[in-house]
Amino acid sequence: MSDDSLDIRDGGVIAVDTERLRMAAAVxxxxxxxxxxxxxxxxTTTRELTAHEATAWPAAALGADFARLLDELSAEASALAGKLRDAADVYDIVELEAARRAAAGGDRRVADSLDRRIDETRERSSEAAARADLLLTTWPLLRHGELQRQIGGAVVPLGLLGGAAVAGSGLALSALGALGLGRATPDRGGNASPPLVEVTRSAAPVAGAAPTTLAALAARIPREGDQIRVERYGGDGSERRFAVYVAGTRSPLGFGGREPFDMSSNVQxxxxxxxxxxxPVVSALRAAGARPGDAVLAVGYSQGGAITSRLTVDGPFRVVxxxxxxxxxxxDPGDATLQVTVRHTDDLVPALQSGGHPDRAGAAGSIVVERVADPPPGMADVALGAHSIDAYGDTAALTDASGDPRVDxxxxxxxxxGGDDPAEVTTYRVRRPD
Structure with a gap:
């Protein structure tokens, strides 16, 4: 039985709204x-009442007690307000430092602006700066805690060898984070020729209902056979819009065979x-009628998520x-693309994201959804049971039913x-040539 608890947040190293903290402090x-x-x-009233013989003793006792209680409440409220402001300063520094690291190698003016804001915030409180540095140092070591706990539970029978496996996994994930891997950026491959791949339409386009939920998106991802599904919306002269659904790895041990959704593509x-x-995903969209600049909703599972993420930063279409x-x-597709990241904290594959972007990624309203898919440690963790598309479908359904306003x-x-009109659905099968 899986744990139904969800963590829904805006993304980034922390999930704290510092403005709300300061508003609470002001209250x-x-x-x-x-x-x-x-x-x-x-x-004042007590002093006046004690001046009269008839009310002196009762007024003195009651007034003094109540005044003392109010003083205590005033002091506690003031102290708590100070702690909330201090916490806001800590989290501001963490977020600014994360944004500065994300901006490394980018626009120099943005980096200089962040440097100034960081210096100003650190000067406000040296204690907050020290606590922020501690958070930034420990975050890479603690962010995969659930995964390592489950790996440890699964390999207990291996004794010392199992302990070495847990330690090794932690070091490997930390190293990936230090290298900045797991973040889609524009292609570093230069002008290399695209690989030769055959893209075949599986069947004539059919009509289908447009999706309205995350679970509906997950259900449309191809499970077997075809690797790509394209839905076209907006016929009869209205603006063309497309949704593309991309499957995960089909040949986890393959390197360069007929199946292009293999480990070779994962590594690249x-x-x-x-x-x-x-x-082939770009080709399938074009075959379905998409042209450069057309709006695309991209949905991907596992390797498919790596593909759609590349499509957002490198593709010819306007991925919304x-x-x-x-x-x-x-x-990190920028402010024009809504990003919804669903990952299981006990799944090794999304752990390769190195914790994801340290700063918030995507347009306003973008969210990260996390869940422990299979809490009890066991051999299923080694077999990547938490990575199954069905498990992610369950998480999508739980997210839809969460009642969280961000999900709404x-x-x-x-x-x-998608709109009200039926979608024109086409599926595609891709293969490397013989």
């Missing part, structure tokens, strides 16, 4: 001030290159949404993209 300061003023008023995509599985399930890489917003965007 507490106001309450502290009010309590202090009320306490002083009681003190992970290294920031194009692949024999990426090019990138939804990935268990992808080994994550893209994503569902509205999905429904608006």
């Amino acid at each position: 507490l300061v106001s309450l502290s001030t009010g309590c202090g003023e009320l306490g002083r008023a009681f003190e 995509l992970y290294a920031g290159r194009s692949s024999a599985s990426y090019e 949404g990138n939804v990935t399930f268990g992808s080994p890489v994550q893209a 917003d994503v569902q509205e965007r999905i429904a608006a993209f």
Whole structure:
């Protein structure tokens, strides 16, 4: 039985809204001030009442106790407000430092602006700066804690060898994070010729309903046979819109055989290159009628998520949404693309994202959804049971039913993209030539 708890957040190293912390601190300061003023008023009233013999003793006892209580409440509210402001400073520094690291090698003006903001925030509180540095140092070591716990539980029978496996996995994932791997960036391969791949339409286009939920997107990802599904919306002269659904690895031990969705393509995509599985997705969209600049909703599972992430940063189309399930890489597509990242914390494949982008990635409203798919440690963890497309379908359904307003917003965007008209559905099968 899987754990149904979900972690839905905006992405990045932390999931804290510092503005809300400061707003809460301001409310507490106001309450502290009010309590202090009320306490002083009681003190004044008590002194006046004690001046009269008939009310002196009762008034003194009651007024003094109430004034003391108000003073204590005022002090506690003030102290809590200070802690909230300190926490906001810590998280501001963490987010700014994460954004600065993400901006490394990019626009110099952006980096200089971030440097100035970091210096200003650190100068406000040296204690907050020290706590932020501790968080930034420990985050790479702790972010894969659930995965390592389950690996450890699965390999207990191996004794010392099992312990070495846990330690080795932790070091390997930390090394990947230090190298900055697991983040889709524009192709580093230069002008290399695209690989030769045959793209064949499996059947004539058929009509189908447009999706409205994350579970509906996950259900459309090809499970076997075809690797690519394309849906076209907006016929009869209206704006053309396309959704593409891309399968995961079909040949996990293959390197360069007939199946292009193999480990060779995984390695190329992970290294920031194009692949024999990426090019057919572009070709399938073109065959379905997509032209450069047309709006595309990209949905991918596992290797398919690496492909759609590359499509967002390198493709010829206007990718307005990138939804990935268990992808080994994550893209930062910029402010024009809604990014929905669904990953299991006990799944080794998305752990290769090196924790994902340290800063928030994607347009406003982008979310990261995490869940422990299979809490009890066991051999299923070694067999990547938490990576199955069915497990991710379950997580998508739980997310849809969560009632989280951010998920409601994503569902509205999905429904608006597809519209009310039936989709024209075409599936494609791809192969390397003999």
